[in-house]
Amino acid sequence: MGDVLGYRRLLGVIAPSTNTTVQPEMEWMRPEGVTNHFSRIFVEDPVALNNEDFIAGTTAIAENTLDAVRSVMTCRPDYLVLGMSAITFYGGVQGSLDFKQKVEDVAGVGASTGAESVAAALKAYGVRTVSFVSPYYPVANAEVRRFLEESGFSVVRDVPLECKRWTDIAKVTPQRLREVIDHLDGPEVDAIVQVGTNMSMVRLAAEKEATLGKPVIAINTATYWHGLRACGIDDKVQGLGRLLAEF
Structure with missing residues (x-):
């Protein structure tokens, strides 16, 4: 059984x-x-x-x-x-x-x-250029950029939100993330990625993907x-x- x-x-x-x-x-x-x-x-x-x-x-x-x-x-x-x-x-x-x-x-x-899941998702969509947002500090964003570039993607822009505590990451509002996504977007950007698993973006990513007409990928x-x-x-x-x- x-x-x-x-x-x-x-x-x-x-x-x-x-x-x-x-x-x-x-x-x-x-x-x-x-x-x-x-x-x-x-x-x-x-x-x-x-x-x-x-x-x-x-x-x-x-x-x-x-x-x-x-x-x-x-x-x-x-x-x-x-x-x-x-x-x-x-x-x-x-x-x-x-x-x-x-x-x-x-x-x-x-x-x-x-990391591997984000790369696999981007490959599934067939995109090449990306921008990303994180709750991290710049030192960690540099590691994300390195991984993505080594995986064959070009990184156009990134935003580190520099959350002060781990629990603060869950307090980043959808409105703040909408503002960041608008900054990350552009005609040269094929897809937008969010990393940082305590930052809630599953439903917002689906919403923005529909309105922007391009992949918006939440890491979760x-x-x-x-x-x-x-x-x-x-x-x-x-x-x-x-x-x-x-x-």
Whole structure:
């Protein structure tokens, strides 16, 4: 007998303990027969006032990730969806692959990371030039830019919102993000990307994608989509953007 509720797949979803966005947003995307099982990476909610503070905070997340992986694996999920983003971009493509390998070695199952999922989504759309917004400090935006460029994309513009606390990221309003998206857009931009998993943009991205007529990709959408497709779940989820509805 298989799992009564998760009879198609059990997904382990990993995110920082301060994150209040990944869990509800990924529930919106969950098809029938797939269940999400959340595990939190313990991290403090420090004040970040500069690049160095931000890097220290994300390093703490990286160091505690494997404990959260070990915890969620006790429910025997089929696959992991990693709902943290900054650390998955660090070190370019190779750094991203190395981080993913560490997780998979401990888990014994596959995992989708934010960085690889964004790249896969952009390739699915067939775009080349992008702009992106993050809640990060400039030092982390530089890592995102490096990863995207190494993955074959040209970055036109980026905006680091420099949120002071991890919990502040969830307080960035849709109105503020609309203003940033308008700044990031332009005729030379094929797609707009949002990174930073505690910044809620799944529904706003779908809205702006419809009005702009070009891809607007929220990282939580991309990562969950990537996880579903990696597990052979091809359901088309409506109302949350073209990525889940068409690809």
